Amino acid sequence: MTIRAPKGTRDILPAETPAWQYVEEKYSSVCSRFCFQEIRVPTFEQTELFQRGVGDTTDIVQKEMYTFNDKGGRSMTLRPEGTAGVVRAYLENGLSSEPSPQKLYYILNNFRYEKMGKGRYREFNQMGCELFGSAESTADAEVISLLFLFFRELGLQEINLKINSIGCPKCRPAYLELLKDYFRPHLGDLCLNCQDRFERNPLRILDCKEDAENEIVKNAPLQIEHLCVECQEHFNKLCTELNNLGFEYEIDGHIVRGLDYYTRTVFEFVSNNVGTQGTICGGGRYDGLIEELGGQSTPAVGFALGVERLLMELKSQNVKLPSQAGPDIYIVSFPDTINQAAKICFDLRASNITAESNITARSFRAQMKYADRIGAKYIVVLGEDEIKSKSVDLKRMSDGTEIKLELTDLANYIREN
C-alpha cells in the first residue's frame, strides 16, 4: 500500500458508522422538534466569503484555509466552518424575506489546514444551528436549550456550559483600550504569542492557556465587567432565562472564541474528559455578520458542535452507542436450491427484513460458520425437502432452538420476534 488517506483525514468504517448515524439522526430529531430546518450548502465557496465572514485576523483565515484557484482562475476555499456559507445562502436565496426568525441547522464537514492532534482533524464534521432575525436573549436561550436537550437525550453527563458576553461595537472599543492600558506595563510578563496578540487581537490573551495561571491575565479587566447598559441587560436576561429553564452554567469572562464575528453572548460546552480538546461545542451571537456580508443588518445566534469530539466524549463516558448489527436471517442453501433461496431472500428484504443468502461457492458447513460469524439472529436451511413442503425450520442462533414455519409465515414471524 503506497497511497494513504491524506494527513488529517480518516475513514469512518462500518464498525463506526452506526454510531455516527445514531448521533446525526438524534441531532436532526431534536432540531426538528425545535422547528429548525435543515440546510445544505456547497463544500467550497469563494475565498472572499471566509475572509470577510470569519475575519482576516483569525488563525483560520491567516493560515488554516484550503485555498485553490479553479480553472477559471477564481480563488476558492474549502469551508473552514459552516456559518459563513449558511449566511451567504440565507442572503442569496432571499430567506430574509421568509417569515422571521429563520431557524436552520446543518450537518457538514469542514476543512482546516492544521497540525494534527487528538480530536483535531484537517477534515472534521460539525453539526450546527443558525437562528436569524431575533436580537432577543430568548433566541440565545433557545439554541442553548436545544443543545441541553440533545445532550440529555444522548445520555451525556459531565458537560459544562460556560457563557460570557463580549459586548458590542458600542462598548467594546472602550473596553479594548482599557485592556491594552492594563497589559501595556506588563507585556514582558506575557508569553511571546500574547505579546504578538497585544496589537492584533488583545482579547485573545484572556483565552491563552499558557498564561492561564499568570496573575496578570487572571486579574485583567473583563469585558463582562464593562458592558454597556444594553449588553448588560441582554446578558442578565439570558441568565434569567437559563435559570428558568433549569440549566446549570458557569459565567466565564475569559471565554472569547476564535472567530471575529461574535457579539454579546458567547458560550462553550466543555468536557474534562477529552483532554486539551475539551471544547465540544462553541457558539454565540453574531449581530454584525450578515450586514458585513452584504445583507441588511440582521441579528443572529448559532453554534457548531464537533462530531468527532462528541463521539470521543460519549465513548469515554461509556455511553452505549449502536454498533454493527447482523442480519435478521441467513438462508443456507445448496447448489440446486440457491436460486430459490435468492428469491425468498429478496422477498424478505422487500418485507423490511435484513436478510442474506449464499452468494459464494461455500459449503454447507462454511455457510453456517459465516452466518454465526456475521451475527445472524436466525438461519433457515433451504434444501429440496423444504421447497417441496414449503416449510422450514427457523433456527435461533443465540440458543439453537428451532421452530417449524410455513415459508409464507417467515417474514411475519421474524418481524414479531
Next chain:
RNA sequence: GUGGAAUUAGCUCAGUUGGUUAGAGUGCCAGAUUGUGGCUCUGGAGGUCGUGGGUUCGAUUCCCAUAUUCCACCCCA
C-alpha cells in the same frame, strides 16, 4: 508552528549484538466422510520490516533525511 515518542501481516506486537526462505497471537479462507454455527485440530493466503538515501561483502537491524501517527504546547470543533 514548537518539543517528545513511535512506525515489522487486516489488527495487537515479538525479533535480529548487521548474515540464508522475518515470527507469534488474533482475524481471514479452506478442510476434519454425506444437511446444522460457537469449542478444538489441520492446512492456506497475507509483509518491497513507513519511504528515500548513506555506511557495509551484506541493512528490517547502524547513520541521515523525509512521511505518517500519537502525546504535550499553540489554536480550535
